[in-house]
Amino acid sequence: MSTSTLSAPAPAAPSTSDGDGPAAPRWVRPAFWGLLLGTAVLYLWNLGASGWGNSFYAEAAQAGSLDWKAWFFGSLDPGNTITVDKPPASLWLMGLSGRVFGFSSWSMLVPQALLGVGSVALLYAAVRRWSGPGAGLFAGAALALTPVAALMFRFNNPDALLTFLLVLGAYCVVRAVEKASPKWLVLAGVAIGFGFLTKMLQAFLVLPAFGLVYLIAAPTGLGKRLLHLLGALVAVVVSAGWYIAVADLWPAASRPYIGGSTDNTVLDLALGYNGLGRIFGGGGNGGGGNMGGGNVGFGGQTGIGRMFGDSFGTEVSWLLPAAVLGLLAGLWFTRWSPRTDRTRASMVLWGGWLVVTALVFSFMEGTVHPYYAVALAPAITAMVAIAGRELWRGRAHVAPRLFLAGMVAVTAVWDYILLDRSSDWHPVIRWAILVLGILVASAIAVGAHEFRRAGRAIAVAAVAVGLAGTLVFGVATAAVPHSGSIPISGPATGGVFGMPEGETPSAELVAALQASTEDWAAASSGTRGAASLQLTSGKSVMPIGGFNGGDPAPTPAQFRQYVAEGRIGYYIGEGAGRMGGPGGGSNEIAEWVQANFPATTIGGQTVYDLTP
Template identity: 55%
Template sequence: MTAVVTPEAAPSALVPSRRRPPWVRPVLAALLVATAALYLWGLGASGWANAFYSAAAQAGSLSWKALFFGSSDAANGITVDKTPAALWVMSLSARLFGVSSWSVLVPQALMGVGSTWLMYATVRRTSGSAAGLIAGAVLTLTPAAALIFRFNNPDALLVLLLVAAAYCTVRAIEKAGPKWLVLAGTAVGFGFLAKMLQATLVLPAFALAYLVAARTSLGKRLLHLLAGLAAVVVSAGWYLAVVALWPAADRPYIGGSQNNSLLELTLGYNGFGRITGDETGSVGGGSVGGPGGGSGGGWGSTGLFRLFGSEMAGGIAWLLPAAVLAFGAGVWFTRRAPRTDPGRGALLIWGGWLVITAAVFSFMGGIIHPYYTIALAPAIAALVGTAVVQLWRLRTDPVAAGLLSGGLALTTVTTFVLLRQEPSWQPWLAPCMLVAGLCSAVGLFFVNQFNRAFARSLAVAGMVTLLAGTGAYSVATAATPHTGAIPSAGPASGRNFGGMGGGMRGGPGGGGPAGGLLGTTLPGSNLTALLKAGADGYTWVAATVGSNNAAGYQLGSGQPVLAVGGFNGTDPYPTLEQFEQWVRNGTIHYFLGDGMTMPGGRSSGSDLAQQIADWVADHYEPTTVDGVVVYDLTR
């Protein structure tokens, strides 16, 4: 909740001061150091993490064109299935420090530290330093954040840019001018270049907050919002325009699309297809569920409680009920506030962010993975941090004391339920948390009856209880190596889906020990030596079906490997005729067994990859090297 103040009145005791007490700086420094330690500690244990993006970063470190387009390989055959802003960061790091798991993963950890600092800075402006520090701590100790800020998926950059956009929106409301709105729009636009349309989910909340709370006329507010929208379009659209105008023959194929179009990828496979479930080229998935909790096919059940299901809950649900309660309390306590109350503006930013993003994640029928929920973490952190401090200031009010106590009790019960889902991990923690949390909640309800020293002790105990469950789970997440395309928060490394080392063996239609659709295995020493031998004489040292398979061979050999069919093996690239011509020209040295596994089966897309694999099997003799089926295309 937020403080209520009229614009004409002098600040009351309930309105946070912008002046920082002397204890704030050292506490903030300690928070940032602890965040860095959590996100950097043992980072190398995850190896290449998501090898799909690591291989693209390697390609970008060797070729500026590959860096610009986000190509999977330095020979610029096909791109990853996202816009490449996150790859720009990783590729530049690899250029500066060499290609290694650390040069790929450390930028993500630093983005996490930056997100925590921006979280503090944003919440502080409307709710005070204490609220900002709590919000920063909540963000740091969200398990989905501890997962993604130690991983190399695009979500880390997305979160950093969206928190920066929220900060700019708060400043825009303060100044009632277009400059900060343009900066907010620019941050969202570059968020689009990290993860496409997901970045735009926050725009309705930001626009509503400015429209309601900015201290200027309605006409100027609308004009300022148009300027902010123009900034979004320009900062995102320039890249779409460049790719569209660039001759297709002189750039890589746009991975994830069926027509070599970035706009199609934006609106289809990575756009509205995620909502409807109609994703051409997707593998798995299923029908859209109804509001009551219908089937989401291969992507889990949809409905109001999806975020509390086993797939999602461990990463984000710990403080989600408390954040919803905080939002409701904020709406109630600001119901009589003037239009321009800055606290209400902040409430609309964070509450709107939470409601819209949670609703989309709960009911979308297309591809969704548990780690997507990191996009909810900033909103939860801001709402909880603000509510804790403001309710504490209002604790003489029985309603505020009840909400403070009830929020802690609700979090305690949620924590107990979530910890019980991991019965083999720290089994003592759940009952201890339940007892301590409920006792602290009762004490907080009567906190106004105690002296100041005891009241402060209760407040500290309440904060420890509030963060203990999510904090312990975050530390366990950081201590667990995560690899593959779909990492999950939590202590059990076996929950990773598609990690390094999975896969099946066989010929072009059935693979080799490379990890298949979602996993990657590095080649053995003999195969690595084979791929490196004479590599300078070929555009691609090898081709294989699927990007994760290609990534393993490419990272192991350091040479370009063509991902036939893109990520899922369902992209119509290359055509059989193109492939045959490249073979005749001596462009590709080897074809490697693809190791593809298709959970849920192909739902749509091209079968050109299968045609190519069959053609290779019909025309070339296989050999086996380190368990991988190898076809020498030069014989």
């Protein structure tokens, strides 16, 4: 077989508005808008069923809708005690939506769903430019249906915005490579910089692939390529660094404490708890590789098999074996291609994204959760779409045909295994996928496409096999509500691992808080109780110590001063020792309150009246 089977640049079919290629077939535009409409229905339908989702981020979004300083810094409360332990970019969108439409579960989650629709559109556009509309549509549809995407684009964690920005960056890189455009490369850097402001160093995992594909494939001299990459790096630093500079130079006494940091700076948060601590453990990171293979919510055991295990497997790995096989095939068949070959450039771009991110997730020793896998979904689906399309084009040759048959077969077998993990859930589905997959793979391998019109039917059947497993599990995920700090995809209500949500406070307690005129209607250790009180009452509730009560905000001395100044209405907690952590003062505060203020009961809840 000629090694050029996959090496010729794919005949692009951009829309007529691009002005740099032939007009797309008539079916492309309605198919594209149908894809976006279907994605919007999947992500927006019954969106409020999950309520506040992750109440930790919900209370911060609510705070941002009520106070501009809280919005800018990502404070957990309008009184600006402490921030979330992430940068605030995703909260900016949810907070603004709450200001415009009034804060509710719907107004909080709509930006997330729209980010999902935008991610699908951008992935389609990026894949289509080099591999045609068919591959673009498959990539977009597969992304929309990936279970972890159907989960996170209907939830209020930062991962929705991060995924959108990563895909946006990849699209800009595609445009940059086409004509060695420094402008598009800088825009890619800006997207990744704002990705840092969404989830810090995780956004940088795509940078090796972005830089390498431009260095290899941009049609200009090496010197200019290096200069353009330097400009893009500056764009990343500026886009990410401006917020660090503003936040860390802002007088600490007039802003909230930076949650999760050890020295009240965003830079420490980026390098410590959300940086090296995630990779190597420590720095406040529990879980990850230290939690053992049975802890689904914390990723299970570290190792090369983590992405296929009980934690990540059903979230994102439905097409992962096929993506790996397609990457190997693509790199092999394009090994002698010209430097600027777009098929190989696609393999470097999406394959590099896939390999680096998957390896980091697999070997992280610090905190890692299954929903992180949404950042892998665009690379996996794009890789399968591009490789599948190129192998189908080379189906007249035995080797590409066998690789394609292998992609179909391994997808069917792996879908069966994943669905068997929920063995009581519609078992006929996994058997149907397995049988159809084996039949289609066999037909491809023996060259059945050569018989009259069988080729089109086989192609449609192969696409059906590729999407079937992720489709049924993705739709099942979107059909049920999810809540808690670690949501899990699947046909059952998303489980809650780690910190559970607080109980809904009584009407009497909510009324008491709403009648308060203090800066903080109440204070409570950690966010478990504070979030439900604030979200229900609409009043500022001080989350002592942040997420788990372990941050020194406020210190015991500050808390006593606030009480003396009459700025806190009630203390609501479960006593000393609850949720306290190293460096925090929540235990000491609880003991001081119990020793100096009488307890009373409101709506069955023990509270301490702190007003003079």
